Amino acid sequence: MSNRTLTMIKPDAMKNGYAGAIIDMISKAGFKIVALKQLKLTAEKAGEFYAVHNARPFYGELVSFMSSGIIIAAILEKENAVADFRKLIGATNPAQAEDGTIRKKYATSLGENAVHGSDSDENAKIEGDFFFSALERF
Ligand code: ADP
Numbered sequence: 001m002s003n004r005t006l007t008m009i010k011p012d013a014m015k016n017g018y019a020g021a022i023i024d025m026i027s028k029a030g031f032k033i034v035a036l037k038q039l040k041l042t043a044e045k046a047g048e049f050y051a052v053h054n055a056r057p058f059y060g061e062l063v064s065f066m067s068s069g070i071i072i073a074a075i076l077e078k079e080n081a082v083a084d085f086r087k088l089i090g091a092t093n094p095a096q097a098e099d100g101t102i103r104k105k106y107a108t109s110l111g112e113n114a115v116h117g118s119d120s121d122e123n124a125k126i127e128g129d130f131f132f133s134a135l136e137r138f
């Protein structure tokens with residue numbers, strides 16, 4: 001089992017000024033920040049990150065949203081990181097997310113849902129490598 005996951009603070013949460021509060025929640029939940037950067041994805045890179053969803057009806061909207069503004073990407077470390085982080089962020093649709101989760105508190109809508117969290121150890125590694133070079137994730 002891996003002890004790392006990859007998160008993004010998405011453009012809605014960045015624009016709404018929630019980055020600091022979200023990072024605070026992540027830290028207080030016991031995740032160590034291994035790597036962190038602020039950047040803006042191009043539509044091409046956003047499309048590459050979400051390529052697994054390219055046949056879904058919301059893909060175009062997702063790519064356009066994820067390249068619409070600045071994001072923060074971070075690698076987080078904790079025992080059972082992938083599952084524990086998915087629990088901390090809550091359901092994809094904030095209307096269905098449990099009270100106290102990041103998406104319940106800070107998401108805008110189903111599409112603009114404040115944060116990303118990897119869904120498996122394998123994808124956590126792929127996604128960490130997408131954003132960070134070997135020199136940045138030690
Ligand atoms: P999660 O981010 O919870 O792992 P998915 O991997 O299923 O969710 O979807 C990736 C992202 O695509 C979601 O976080 C959300 O931003 C967007 N998305 C998912 N489903 C929909 C939908 N039905 N309509 C619009 N956007 C969606």
Ligand code: MG
Nearest residue numbers: 116117118119
């Ligand atoms: Mg997912």
